Amino acid sequence: MHYKIQLYIFLFLRFSPFEELWFPLNLHTFPSLSLSLFSFIHTHKNRQQRSMSNSKVPERLTLESVRKSLITQEDTIIFSLIERAKHPLNSRLYNPSWNVIPGFSGTVFEYFVKETETIQSKVGRYESPKEHPFFPENISKPVFPPCYHPSVLHPAAKSININKDIWDVYINKLLPQFSAEGDDGNYATTATCDLQCLQALSRRIHYGMFVAEVKFIDAPQDYSPAIHAQDRDALMKLLTFESVEEMVKKRVEKKTMLFAQDVSIHNDSNKEKTKIDPCAVSKLYADWIMPLTKHVQVEYLLRRLY
Numbered sequence: 001m002h003y004k005i006q007l008y009i010f011l012f013l014r015f016s017p018f019e020e021l022w023f024p025l026n027l028h029t030f031p032s033l034s035l036s037l038f039s040f041i042h043t044h045k046n047r048q049q050r051s052m053s054n055s056k057v058p059e060r061l062t063l064e065s066v067r068k069s070l071i072t073q074e075d076t077i078i079f080s081l082i083e084r085a086k087h088p089l090n091s092r093l094y095n096p097s098w099n100v101i102p103g104f105s106g107t108v109f110e111y112f113v114k115e116t117e118t119i120q121s122k123v124g125r126y127e128s129p130k131e132h133p134f135f136p137e138n139i140s141k142p143v144f145p146p147c148y149h150p151s152v153l154h155p156a157a158k159s160i161n162i163n164k165d166i167w168d169v170y171i172n173k174l175l176p177q178f179s180a181e182g183d184d185g186n187y188a189t190t191a192t193c194d195l196q197c198l199q200a201l202s203r204r205i206h207y208g209m210f211v212a213e214v215k216f217i218d219a220p221q222d223y224s225p226a227i228h229a230q231d232r233d234a235l236m237k238l239l240t241f242e243s244v245e246e247m248v249k250k251r252v253e254k255k256t257m258l259f260a261q262d263v264s265i266h267n268d269s270n271k272e273k274t275k276i277d278p279c280a281v282s283k284l285y286a287d288w289i290m291p292l293t294k295h296v297q298v299e300y301l302l303r304r305l306y
């Protein structure tokens, strides 16, 4: 039978009151056309279902789920510190008088970060509310089709970026502690490791906004008076859980002890010697990472009702 006539009969049966019968009947009568249309409808339906399940309904965050994310981010931070510790300090990278890039007056590391952030912004990195650039003035609009990010945070979150402080702590306090004196000339890999550390730290610290949002949603009656009074100290007190902080410090120390071990199949006698110092990581959390995360939480809450 002519292909067009087959199609009309097929469509009539498909949308007729004999709908229940349409598929077997058509399959019987016009096997090839029926199968191809059936498979088209089926694939289309699946695709629709898949794209619906991918998006639009933001998962409800809980204090437990945001704390779980902080726990997995510990792994990323510890592994990136281990990678960085493979190289000595390579201090030239951060020294403004090592002026080797024509037309650029900052440090080589600044140059590396600015250029990398520009390319990463083009593929959408900073569209995510979890990512914050170190040089916001250098980022570009993404060239990719936009990716869906559920809006969980108050719009004021966009105005919070403490990467200048994170940068300063990293270069001046953290690096001298985690890398040995010296220069191996591997500036590109060193800068890559540095940026990985910085991005992991920045993500963790700015994630404080998600933690603060959950805390506020769970108990607006507790937080609102301090927000209206713009009382930083009261907010800091409300959001602090000392027992949780103790747990975090112990856990990162233990994780570092495991992740930074030299593993040998012959003996475990070197168990005590680790690639980075577990106590130093615990101290890093106690002195910088948790206080900065709490600072971000306070900044966010201060803006939460306006």
Ligand SMILES: O=C(O)C(=O)C[C@]1(C(=O)O)C=C[C@@H](O)C=C1
Binding pocket: 067, 070, 211, 239, 240, 241, 242, 244, 245, 248, 289, 290, 291, 293, 294
């Ligand atoms: O788990 C929380 O409640 C957080 O706010 C996170 C965090 C942290 O940075 O790890 C910060 C403040 C709390 O005192 C405990 C831990």
